[in-house]
Amino acid sequence: MTCRLLFGEEDLLRCRFAVSPLWETAEAVRTLRRPDRFPYHPDRLERMRAAVEGLDLEPLWLLMPRRGFSPDFWSLAPSGPSVTIGEELARVRATDPETARRDLEQALASVPGAARGAAGRALLADPARAVSTLADLLERAWHALVAPEWPRLRALLDADVAHHARRLAEVGFGGLLSELDTRLSWHEGVLTVHGLGDHERVLGGMGLVLMPSVFAWPDVVSGLEAPWQPVVVYPARGIGALWEETARRPGRALTGVLGRGRASVLVALGAPSTTSSLARRLGLAPSSVSAHLTSLSAAGLLAPRRYGREVLYRRTALGTALAKGDTGEG
Structure with a gap:
């Protein structure tokens, strides 16, 4: 189907x-x-x-x-x-x-x-x-x-959009689709969403909206009949870590470079988070977490963004590369 x-x-x-x-x-x-x-x-x-x-x-x-x-x-x-x-x-x-x-x-x-x-x-x-x-x-x-x-969810969704917008520039629309989800494929001007009910629509110049979602997981959803602009909704990146209440320990290599406190904060930011949320998860004083966040942001490993009265921190591409490469045990 x-x-x-x-x-x-x-x-x-x-x-x-x-x-x-x-x-x-x-x-x-x-x-x-x-x-x-x-x-x-x-x-x-x-x-x-x-x-x-x-x-x-x-x-x-x-x-x-x-x-x-x-x-x-x-x-x-x-x-x-x-x-x-x-x-x-x-x-x-x-x-x-x-x-x-x-x-x-x-x-x-x-x-x-x-x-x-x-x-x-x-x-x-x-x-x-x-x-x-x-x-x-x-x-x-x-x-x-x-x-x-919502500030936390919005930061995660914005991070997904920013990542895939970069990938769109690097690999083009056809190459991007399978990265959004393996159930999406592209061939000769046709986007196929596998696993949904049988349906075909000629877009006719309306284009398409690609929308990451936290709560749609594990589904990919495509909908909206004419005259509405069609939408493809896919699971956002980083959902797995979004609801984690505890953070994994950083490995020896990253700890040696950044110090245990900053390494713990970087590894814990698999999903965007606030200072107070990180402090609870890591069991650290908010003042210490704030200092680590400031240092990591100054080094280009984190990107802070304000949502109303809260500031959420997410890893930059460099920060993500360091955290993902840190596979050792502390």
């Missing part, structure tokens, strides 16, 4: 990367129904469940079949590189009721009997009200599941 996207010359000029807080919210909600997405982080999954206790997510889950169609109106490609959750939710709330009805009917048809059930009938009876209800639920899910972690 494959999804095929057929490119013309103009489509290649209109490909871009994007990050979507709304997409991460919807996929976080889906993950609560699909715990197989978090097999190695049961503690994180339990905290997510606790965060939405008392919030009825059934209307959203009803429209999230394991295989099949989910509504396009809450999955649209972000309009720009720095879209906010408020802007995306406003776009959802502005959905035309007839467009919403078509999406709802198609999503409910993917779940046997869903359209005939009381919840399905209620959604279809008043699509304008359904849009408002679903948008409100997504907003509450954002505040409960994603917003507290």
Whole structure:
């Protein structure tokens, strides 16, 4: 089973990367129904469940079949590189009721009997009200599941985009796709997404949005019917280390060059993190971690970036090369 996207010359000029807080919210909600997405982080999954206790997510889950169609109106490609959750939710709330009805009917048809059930009938009876209800639920899910972690998640997603943008310049679009995920392949102007339902779409000059995701793992998702710009969502780099609560010890070689404190901080930054988070994981004083972060940043091994009141640090390409080459035991 494959999804095929057929490119013309103009489509290649209109490909871009994007990050979507709304997409991460919807996929976080889906993950609560699909715990197989978090097999190695049961503690994180339990905290997510606790965060939405008392919030009825059934209307959203009803429209999230394991295989099949989910509504396009809450999955649209972000309009720009720095879209906010408020802007995306406003776009959802502005959905035309007839467009919403078509999406709802198609999503409910993917779940046997869903359209005939009381919840399905209620959604279809008043699509304008359904849009408002679903948008409100997504907003509450954002505040409960994603917003507290968003600076950290956004830093990871931005790092993924920066890395793959560099690789795009080095290997071209066709070479990049298999690096995003092995289920993507390129041949003579056709992007094939393996493992999805049979579908083919001629892009017709609309281009494509490539979007990394934390919560979509392990899936690759391709969607959006015309007239919407198509999107391919792939698992972001560094997800495996994102939820780790403890850091591995640095090896002797790196410790000898940087000292144990700075080496420990560099190795621990497999995913972007704040000073306080690193201090907890490493069991060090925040003042010591701050000093190490400053030194590593001055040496070009880390790149700090401010998100609201927090500063997140991520490894540069040089820092990553040093950390990955450090395979010894401390």
